[in-house]
Amino acid sequence: MHLCIFEDRQVKNLHPLTYLNPVFELKCGCTTLREKIVSQFPLKNVTLLTRAYLSEFVQESFPSLSVNNLPADDTIFINGRVLADKTLSRFIHRQNNKEFVAFHGTDIVAAFLKRKNVETFVRKTVQDEWSFHVSRSLPSLEINCTPVEYPWELVSNNADEIEKDFLNISRAKKKKAIAGKLYKGAHLLNRNNIIIGEGSVVKPGAVLDAEHGPIVIGKHVAIQPNAVIEGPAFVGDYSTIKIGAKIYPGTSIGAHCKIGGEVTRSIIQSYSNKAHDGFVGDSYIGSWVNIGADTNTSNLKNTYGNVDVYINGTPVDSGAQFVGLTMGDHSKSGINAMFTTGAVAGVSCNIFGAGVPSKYLPSFSWGSPDSFTVFEIEKSIEIARRMMSRRGITMSKSYEAMMRHVFNLTRKERREWLKK
Numbered sequence: 001m002h003l004c005i006f007e008d009r010q011v012k013n014l015h016p017l018t019y020l021n022p023v024f025e026l027k028c029g030c031t032t033l034r035e036k037i038v039s040q041f042p043l044k045n046v047t048l049l050t051r052a053y054l055s056e057f058v059q060e061s062f063p064s065l066s067v068n069n070l071p072a073d074d075t076i077f078i079n080g081r082v083l084a085d086k087t088l089s090r091f092i093h094r095q096n097n098k099e100f101v102a103f104h105g106t107d108i109v110a111a112f113l114k115r116k117n118v119e120t121f122v123r124k125t126v127q128d129e130w131s132f133h134v135s136r137s138l139p140s141l142e143i144n145c146t147p148v149e150y151p152w153e154l155v156s157n158n159a160d161e162i163e164k165d166f167l168n169i170s171r172a173k174k175k176k177a178i179a180g181k182l183y184k185g186a187h188l189l190n191r192n193n194i195i196i197g198e199g200s201v202v203k204p205g206a207v208l209d210a211e212h213g214p215i216v217i218g219k220h221v222a223i224q225p226n227a228v229i230e231g232p233a234f235v236g237d238y239s240t241i242k243i244g245a246k247i248y249p250g251t252s253i254g255a256h257c258k259i260g261g262e263v264t265r266s267i268i269q270s271y272s273n274k275a276h277d278g279f280v281g282d283s284y285i286g287s288w289v290n291i292g293a294d295t296n297t298s299n300l301k302n303t304y305g306n307v308d309v310y311i312n313g314t315p316v317d318s319g320a321q322f323v324g325l326t327m328g329d330h331s332k333s334g335i336n337a338m339f340t341t342g343a344v345a346g347v348s349c350n351i352f353g354a355g356v357p358s359k360y361l362p363s364f365s366w367g368s369p370d371s372f373t374v375f376e377i378e379k380s381i382e383i384a385r386r387m388m389s390r391r392g393i394t395m396s397k398s399y400e401a402m403m404r405h406v407f408n409l410t411r412k413e414r415r416e417w418l419k420k
Contacts, residue, residue, distance in 0.1 A: 001043055001045075001073065001074055001075075001076065002043065002045045002046075002047060002071040002073040002074065002075040002076070003037075003038070003041045003043040003045065003046045003047070003075070003076050003078070004046075004047040004048075004049060004070075004071055004075050004076065004077045004078070005024050005034055005037055005038075005046070005047070005048050005049070005077075005078050005079075005080045006048075006049035006050075006077055006078070006079060006080060006122075006130050007022055007023050007024070007049060007050050007051060007080050007081075007129070007130060008079060008080075008081070008107070008108065008129070008130065008131075009129055009131075010081060010107065010147075010149060011023045011051070011080075011081070012312060013149055013150055013311055013312075014026070014081075014148070014149075014150065014151055015311070015312055015328075015346075016286070016326070016327075016328030016329075016344065016345070016346040016347050016363055017151055017284060017286055017326065017328060017329075019328060019329070019346070019347045019363065019406045019409075019410075020054075020286075020287075020328070020329045020330075020347060020399075020402055020403070020406060021054075021286075021287075021329070022048065022050040022051070022054055022058055022080060023080045023081050023148075024037070024048070024080030024081075026148075026154060026269075027154075027252055027254060027267055027269060028083060028148070028154045028157055028158055028161045028252070028267065029157075029158060029160075029161025029162045029163075029164065029165040029234065029252060030161070030162055030165035030166070030169065030216050030234040030252065031161075031165055033080055033081065033082070033083065033084070033148070034048075034080065036083060036084040036085070036161075036165075037078050037080070037082065037084040039084070039168060040084045040085065040086065040088060040089040041076055041078065041084075041089060041092075043076070045066075045071070045073065046065050046066070047065065047066040047067070047069060047070070047071050047075075048062065048065055048066070048067050048068070049067075049068060049070075049122075049130045050067065050068065051129060052068070053401070053402060053405040054402060055067050055068045056398035056401070057396065057398040057399055057401075057402055060396060060398055070118050070119055070122060071115070071118060072115055072118070073115050074097070074112070074113070074114050074115050075112070075113055075115070075118055076092060076110070076111075076112050077110060077111040077112070077113065077122070077132075078109070078110050079107065079108060079109045079110065079147055081107075081109075081147045081148045081149070082109050082110070082145055082146065082147050082148075083145070083146040083147075083148065083157060083161065084145075085145075085164065087144065087145065088109075088110065088143070088145050091110075091143050091145075092110060092112065095112060095141075097112070098112070098139070099111075099112055099113055099114055099117065099138055099139065100112055100138065100139045100140070100141050101121075101132060101138050101139070101140050101141070102140075102141045102142070102143040103140060103141070103142055103143070104142070104143055104144070104145055104147050107147050108132050109143060109145055109147050110143065110145075111132065117138075120133070121133050121138065150309070150311065150316065150318065151284045151309075151326045152282070152284070152309060152318050152320055152323045152326075154267060154284055155250075155265060155266065155267055155282055155283070155284055155323075155324075156320065158250050158251075158252055158265065158266075158267055159213065159232045159249060159250035159265070162213065162214060162216065162231070162232035162233065162234050162250075162252065163213060163214060163232055165216070165234070166193075166195070166214035166216055166232070169195060169216060170195065177192075177194065177195045177196070178191070178194065178195070178196045179196060179197055179198040179200075180196040180197060180198065180199065180200030180201055180202065180217065180221070181200070181201045181202070182196075182201075182202050183201065183202060183203050183204045184204060185204030185205055186202040186203060186204060186205070186206050186207075186208075186223075187206070187207045187208070188202075188208045188210070189207070189208065189209045189210060189211050190209075190210040190211045191210075193210035193211075193213070193214045193215065193231065194208055194210045194214065194215045194216075194217070194231075195214070195215070195216045195217065196217040196221075197217060197218045197219035197220070197221065197237065198219050198220075199219050199220040200217050200218070200219060200220060200221040200222070200223070201221075201222055201223065202217075202223040203222075203223060203224050203225040203227075204225055205225040205226040206223045206224070206225060206226065206227045206228070206229075206241075207227075207228045207229070208223070208229050208231075209228065209229065209230045209231065210231040211231075212230065212231060212232075212249065213230075213231035213232030213233070213249055214231050214232050215229055215231040215232070215233050215234075216233075216234045216235070217235050218234075218235060218236045218237035218238075218239070218255065219237045219238070220237055220238045221235050221236075221237065221238065221239050221240070221241070222239075222240045222241070223235075223241045224240065224241060224242050224243045224245070225243055225244075226243055226244045227241045227242065227243065227244060227245040227246075227247070228245070228246050228247065229241065229247040230247065230248050230249050231249060232249055232250060233247055233248075233249065233250075233251050233252070233253075234251070234252040234253065235247075235253045236252075236253060236254045236255035236256070236257065236270060237255045237256070238255055238256045239253055239254070239255060239256060239257040239258070239259065240257070240258045240259070241253075241259055241260075242258065242259060242260035242275060243260070244260070245259055245260045245261060245262075245263075246261070246262045246263070247259070247263050247264075248262070248263065248264035248265065249264070249265065250264065250265035250266075251263050251264060251265060251266050251267075251268075252266075252267045252268070253268045254268055254269045254270030254271070254272065254287070255270040255271070256270055256271045256391060257270065257271065257272050257273060257274075258273045258274070258275040259273075259274050259275070260274065260275050260276050260277065261274060261276055261277040261278045261279065261280075262277075262278070262279045262280070262281075263279075263280050263281070264279075264280075264281045264282070264299075265281060265282045265299075265322070266280050266281060266282060266283040266284070266285065266324065267283075267284045267285070268280075268285045268289075269285065269286050269287040269289075269329075270287050271287050271288050271388075271391060271393075272285055272286065272287055272288060272289040272290070272291075273289070273290050273291065274291035274295075275291075275293075276291075276292070276293035276294065277293065277294055278291065278292075278293065278294045278295040278296050279296045279297060280295075280297050280324065280325065281297060281299035281322070281324045282299040282322040282323055282324035283297055283299070283324035283325040283326065283327070284325075284326050284327070285325070285327050286327055286328045286329040286330075286331070286347075287329045287330075288329050288330045288384065288387055288388065289327055289329065289330070289331050289332065290332045290333070290387075291332075291333050292332070292333045292334045292335045292336070292337055292352075293335045293336070294335055294336045295333045295334075295335070295336070295337040295338070295339075296337075296338050296339070297324040297325040297338075297339045297343070298324070298338075298339065298340050298341040298343075299322050299323060299324035299341060300321065300322055300341060301321075301341050304321060305321070306318060306319055306320060306321060307320055307321065307322070307323040307341050307342040308342060309323055309326070309342040309344060310342075310344050310359060310360035311344075312413070313360065313362070313413055313416075313417060318342065323341065323342045324339075324341070324342070324343075325339045325343045325344075325345065326343070326344045326345070327344075327345045327349075328345060328346045328347035328348070328349070328363060329347050329348070330347055330348040330380070330383075330384045330387070330403075331345050331346070331347065331348060331349040331350070331351070332349070332350050332351065333345075333351045333352070334351065334352030334353065335352075336354065337351055337352065337353075337357075338355070338356045339356070339357070340356050340359050342359065343357075343359050343360070343361075344359070344360050344361065345361045345365075346361060346362050346363030346364070346365065346410065347363040347364065347403075347406055347410075348363060348364050348375055348380045348384065348403070348407075349361050349363065349364070349365045349366070349375065350365075350366045350367075350375055351365075351367070351368075352367075352368055353367075353368025353369055353370065354368070354369070355368070355369035355370070356369055357369045357372070358372070360417070361417075362410055362413050362414040362417045362418070363406060363407070363410040363413075363414065364376075364377065364380060364407055364410065364414060365414065365418070372418055373418065374414060374418070377403070377404060377407040380403065380407070381395075381400055381403055381404075384403065385400075
């Protein structure tokens with residue numbers, strides 16, 4: 001039996017987060033979407049199907065897995081946008097190894113194929129995307145699950161996913177839940193709802209309040225004096241929560257981050273910094289992002305109405321009252337930057353100056369609210385390489401190639417947008 005996690009065409013609705021990441025590497029709760037799937041289907045053989053320009057970097061990241069090679073075995077296929085849980089795994093196991101394709105609405109979210117039919121039903125399109133060619137001979141089923149379609153759905157599901165992941169982590173833990181060092185004067189409320197990894201420290205005056213939801217702290221995390229974290233919340237390995245920081249429920253912070261100021265109901269991917277005062281709420285922040293001092297994001301309209309969010313340059317009604325900033329990898333904001341409700345900044349944007357910039361900034365934009373131009377690719381790569389080296393990471397040739405591809409992919413959109 002083989003497990004295959006695949007991307008479909010809807011990953012474009014999760015831009016800019018999925019420009020430099022396969023969709024299954026986005027975080028929701030304490031884990032990535034891929035980790036949730038693997039936990040429900042712990043099979044030895046795993047294949048990842050992703051867009052062609054990401055494949056070399058994905059293979060570097062997961063050298064023990066097969067990337068973009070169709071399995072030659074009986075295979076369970078799971079859409080990488082699905083928030084996998086026991087409902088999904090039980091549904092698939094109930095099919096008793098009979099072939100099927102499972103839909104949620106019009107989305108194919110799962111399938112089981114015998115080895116002889118894998119290449120018949122799963123093929124590459126001319127755009128180098130993976131597609132299922134559903135035959136009438138293949139039973140079609142409906143399933144109740146949660147495929148993520150837009151960035152704000154990751155944020156809105158985050159608190160519940162932290163709760164689920166906490167239970168899974170608690171069951172798997174063989175050692176004591178609180179393995180880090182607690183200084184005298186550190187306060188843990190509802191200690192049974194808290195996990196603190198080895199090598200982590202919680203300094204005097206810090207408060208971890210898990211009375212309304214669990215808190216998961218990874219390994220070698222520093223919770224500095226007078227920081228407050230309210231659960232449900234997650235902080236990844238080697239991150240720092242700075243002095244006086246206020247981390248509110250529904251927040252997930254990736255590994256190797258530095259976080260200060262106020263953060264509520266947000267997801268921050270690994271290797272990003274929001275080290276100073278300022279507010280980030282109901283936002284999804286990519287990797288290698290730097291949020292400047294006193295940067296603030298609006299997450300609620302003065303009219304209290306639904307927030308429109310630009311997806312690939314077109315406004316979409318989120319159906320939500322609270323939506324903050326979506327910011328792609330390698331983007332940066334200067335001091336005192338301000339973002340309007342539902343703002344989107346693409347990959348490798350550099351935003352500075354007084355005032356509120358456009359609600360939508362295409363990837364590789366550079367400038368202030370009064371004037372934006374193109375953040376040229378050579379300069380962008382140079383700065384990205386410099387930032388990564390500060391964390392001891394060398395930009396690989398495949399990563400550089402991905403950035404160049406995304407620059408070219410977004411060229412037309414950027415040219416049209418910057419003319420406005």
